[in-house]
Amino acid sequence: MTSKLQLYSFFMSSCSFRVRIALNLKGLDYEYKAINLFKNEQSHPEYLKMNPIGYVPALVDGDIVLADSFAIILYLEEKHPQHPLLPRDLAKKAINYQVANIVASSIQPLLALPVMNYIGENVGEDAKIQWVYKHAAKGFAAALEILLKDHAGKYATGDEIYLADLFLAPQIISLKERFNFDMSDYPLLSRLCEAYKQVPAIQKALPENQPDFPSTEGKI
């Protein structure tokens, strides 16, 4: 008897959000295990024992423990082929990898909690928003508007949701909601954002719909 998948996740983590979308699209049931990154729970001995590199999200599938959203998603893709997350066409597939990588390497790491805390502590709280806008958002948004122009359909690389969308949706939604980033200069990304919000698998994966979303409204 196969045991249920377990996902160690933080409601606000865009990396966790990506994996939640993948699991929902593929119709995979999983047990949600909350790891609070504000409380540094990823450094707790029990978590490290299970997942020595301490990253969140992490997927547990029987005796396999995997971290890193990209690795988890590709593992799920290979093991559960329903609702494929990569197009068959090699060029389209490659664009999906490119978009995922732009998000995962050029933007998300610079918006991650440890870096934001670092900026806040060493430069100042007000510097954080400037940091986000200057270093993360502008380059990302401008580059993606250009890149996706030739590939987008209903979603980022066509009329189906693929890997690129799994990385874009959490990032765009996070930039808009958490950092109040003005998307009006980026019409394609704005359109995608609206399209994503209509997708049930994405809605279900939103931070506010997770078991660890704080029940009282408060500034994070």
Next chain:
Amino acid sequence: MGFVPTLLDGDMVLAESSAIILYLDDKYPQHPLLPHDLKKRAINYQAANIISSTIQPTLRIPILAYIRDNIGPDERITWVHKHIGKGFAALEILVKDHAGKYATGDDICLVDVLLAPQIIGTLERYNFDISNYPLLSRLSESYKQVPAIRNALPENQPDFPKELKGIILIRIY
């Protein structure tokens, strides 16, 4: 968009080194860069992303310039060492049970392709001592013996300035 590196393959223009590498691996099956075993593949993807998403982004020139200008020039070394160290510590743990001659076995795979450039010729720039990471140190020595890696070294590229051979080009300024 001005990305470097960029691959041109017919009509196709592709950037982001990981994307380029995966595309090449899909299209040209000789010398596969990903193992067949699902678990080993996953280790490769994880390790590759530790490098491309947690180490590499923190070393970008605009980031280091920001730190120099807003916090102080000396802070850059602290920042770089912290992030490389954190990434290398994670890599040591991740590949510990899988390494053979190379990071995930006896064949060069995706993670080696990303790790070699992160180690060779890069660490001197930041005065980073790899000897605290025994597995990575051993891999570093193995990588230096591989012709495909040697051919790819900066000093063996057409645009490497001949007069600078042997000199460490870029330090944090």
